[in-house]
Amino acid sequence: KLPEPTSVHWHGVILPAGMDGVAGLTQKAIPVGKTFKYEFTMKKAGTFMYHPHFDEMVQIALGMVGMIVVHPKRRDARRVRDYSMMAHEWMIPIGSRRPDPMAMSDFNVLTFNSKAFPSTEPLVAELGDLVRIRLGNLGPMDHHPIHLHGYEFEVVETDGGRVPKERRWPETTTLVPVGAVRVIEFVADNPGDWAFHCHMTHHVMNQMGHDVPNLIGADTKGLDARVSRVVPGYMTMGSTGMGEMHKMDVPDNSISMLGGEGPFGLVDMGGMFTILKVRKQLTGDMDPGWYDHPAGTVAGEASAADLSRDGIKT
Ligand SMILES: [Cu+2]
Structure with missing residues (x-):
């Protein structure tokens, strides 16, 4: 065809x-x-x-x-959760359907198995399972440092073969160059919802223009009203940062630059991001939902007593 x-x-x-x-x-x-x-x-x-x-x-x-x-x-002698993930990058002009093969550096859709977060599938494992993730990169131009939270892992295999045990070392991030395979393994012994993502900050974003003027710290008060006279609906972005940009309307066939809903609000990442979900017990391979944290193990606002104990004045 x-x-x-x-x-x-x-x-x-x-x-x-x-x-x-x-x-x-x-x-x-x-x-x-x-x-x-x-x-x-x-x-x-x-x-x-x-x-x-x-x-x-x-x-x-x-x-x-x-x-x-x-x-x-x-x-395998033990139960293995065996995942295959291909990293890819695309230049898809906003609102269009066809990737632009002329792109050399300005890729705007970064995917695992052709899905960008929040559409990526979570990886699930039960405590004690051996988790094997086969990472391949046949994207056009970029190497991806893939990072896992909550664990250290070893690269046990490349597309060239097994890495001998005595030549492996513990890692939390492994670089997957264009044209390479890195197979990582670890034992699922730390329950929770753990981020698994490319550590290049622009690779955990969805479609956006990168040639935007830097307005961080600028006083943009009144700018919207004045520009709106010539560009209806104009919205200044980025004077306090970019974390709120998920609220922007996007054209058909495009996705929000950032994120999806998490149990504590917005997960403000997109692109090459997924979640490893480790549980004591799973029912099949289904997404078990969000992790139920044991009481007292979630970060929250420090109390006045905490602050005074540590000598922090606010
Ligand atoms: Cu990347």
């Missing part, structure tokens, strides 16, 4: 050179309307990816990528 030639490269898979899928180098490009056959043996278990190697710039920008998981014949 594609209106131009393509090919499929099997990223990380060791195979005969003629099956490697690089148009012009190892095969003819697959012409429009034709079907090509790839045949090779998956010789080892692991996490791999696939993408075109013809007009990569356009075809990858439009999302022609995926992950391949080869499981070992021997099953």
Whole structure:
């Protein structure tokens, strides 16, 4: 159905050179309307990816990528929550439906498995489960430092194979470069709702223009009324920060720049953000809802007694 030639490269898979899928180098490009056959043996278990190697710039920008998981014949001895997540970035002009493949740096929709928060699926686990998250990045241009709250984890595997135990180290953030797989593992031993997200601040935002003048700290009183005379409905943004921008109206087929509702108000992030939900007991793989915190374990306003005890004057 594609209106131009393509090919499929099997990223990380060791195979005969003629099956490697690089148009012009190892095969003819697959012409429009034709079907090509790839045949090779998956010789080892692991996490791999696939993408075109013809007009990569356009075809990858439009999302022609995926992950391949080869499981070992021997099953895991314990229960494993095994998740696969592909990071991607898109330039989708506000109100439009088609990503712009010309974008090189100004991506405005950042996704896990093609969903931006709050549409991303939560990851669930029961206490004692081994959690395995296979992170792949075949986005066009950006590497993503993926950060997990509440846990330390180890990178146990890349698309090149297993990392030997003695060469792993504890992490809370792992960089997933373009064209790479990082598989992380940890034991779910800390109950709660834990943020799991890219740590690039613009990658946890949804569609916004980035060429906005910096108004933080500026006195913008009266500006709206004056500009409204020439631009009806004008609204000055950002003089105290950007945390309130989720209230802005957005055109059809666009999403709010920020966030979704959480149990304590707005979660003011979007994009590459999801939630790891660890519970003592789950019913199936369903979203268990919000975490029920034990009494006295949630941050709240300090009392006058707390402040005076610590010598803080307000
Ligand atoms: Cu990122």
